[in-house]
Amino acid sequence: MNPARASACQAGFSLVELMVALAIAGLAATAVVIALPGGMARPALAAERFAARLAAARDSAVIDGQPVACTIDAMGYAFARRRNGAWVPPSDRRLQRQAWPAGLAIALPAEGPRRLVFDAMGMPSDPFAAVLSADGTARRVSVARDGAVRVNAAP
Numbered sequence: 001m002n003p004a005r006a007s008a009c010q011a012g013f014s015l016v017e018l019m020v021a022l023a024i025a026g027l028a029a030t031a032v033v034i035a036l037p038g039g040m041a042r043p044a045l046a047a048e049r050f051a052a053r054l055a056a057a058r059d060s061a062v063i064d065g066q067p068v069a070c071t072i073d074a075m076g077y078a079f080a081r082r083r084n085g086a087w088v089p090p091s092d093r094r095l096q097r098q099a100w101p102a103g104l105a106i107a108l109p110a111e112g113p114r115r116l117v118f119d120a121m122g123m124p125s126d127p128f129a130a131v132l133s134a135d136g137t138a139r140r141v142s143v144a145r146d147g148a149v150r151v152n153a154a155p
Contacts, residue, residue: 042101043138050077050132054070056092067118108130
């Protein structure tokens with residue numbers, strides 16, 4: 001038998017090595033699936049995302065020197081930018097319309113949609129607070145008069 005051909009036949013993985021590699025890949029995939037957030041409503045995660053987008057809108061208003069508005073209602077929230085005397089949707093995809101996750105309830109201080117406008121200095125038109133709740137847990141998202149955006153545990 002040719003020695004070069006014999007070594008070529010021995011190259012590759014054995015069945016045991018292949019099974020061990022598949023078992024390790026399966027464990028890694030399981031760890032990733034467990035670490036992913038579930039599809040159910042989680043007020044803490046939704047509140048953090050909402051607060052981050054409000055802060056991004058505030059910062060965008062300051063950087064561009066143009067007001068940015070956020071309209072919040074029971075279905076979700078949307079941003080708009082003031083351009084040439086009209087409110088237009090922002091081009092930034094992070095500030096596109098967002099729906100609340102299924103099962104999440106929002107308590108707004110006033111009836112109907114609520115509109116919050118950040119001016120070119122990053123100051124809100126009014127202080128704002130909303131409570132996001134689901135499954136017995138709640139988080140409060142607030143915007144102070146100085147434009148600070150906070151997330152706290154709701155009482």
